[in-house]
Amino acid sequence: MWLNAESELDFPVDFVGKERVVRLKGEAYFEVKPDAAHPFIVETRGVRTRVLGTSFNIKAYDNEESIFTTLLTGKVKVSAIGEENESVVLTPGMQSEWQENGQKMSVKKVNAENFTAWRQGAFMFDNENIMVVTRVLERWYGLKFIYNENVHEHTFSGRLSKDEPLESILETLTFTGGPQFKIEKDVVYIIEKK
Secondary structure (H helix, E strand, C coil), X not given: CEECCCCEEECCCCCCCCCEEEEEEEEEEEEECCCCCCCEEEEEXXXXXXXXXXXXXXXXXXXXXXXXXXXXXXXXXXXXCCCHHHCEEEXXXXXXXXXXXXXXXXXXXXXXXXXXXXXXXXXXXXXXXXXXXXXXXXXXXXXXXXXXXXXXXXXXXXXXXXXXXXXXXXXXXXXXXCCEEEEECCEEEEECCC
16 A cells, blocks of 8 residues: 555554455555455545455545546445445446535546556646646645636646656646746745736
């Protein structure tokens, strides 16, 4: 198991009973060996993922509207807690999205490697809104982004190294058509280009 920035995993010293249950806040990548007698279960903000021997990623940050489960190998079963009868089973390359506000689960095909790029020290964006990009940067660099009400809709695609200084990342975002950024201590102000 690997934890991403600002993530926590709650688990017992020893698993007791038939299930191995852990609770996740944030994002983690798991590789789990099959054990039919003791299934591995990850619970996050209302979503329960039952693992059937596999490698997968779960993204469930408190400041995100959705919970994403992305499967790389094997098989997982995802459901809302208390709604296990209405579950979805993911196969490799599939991703479930639980939208908390709408209480709705959807599934789509994705490039699963893009969702685990953080393990190799990279940010991977695929047509992501500036709000999503800045939340990722906030978690990694430990600062806050402040938006001007005039900031337009910007989207970004590409791979950036987590080893780059924040200033370099922000210059790249501006260069690719995004807004400008002004850093003051632990706050980054987003300013629309004139």
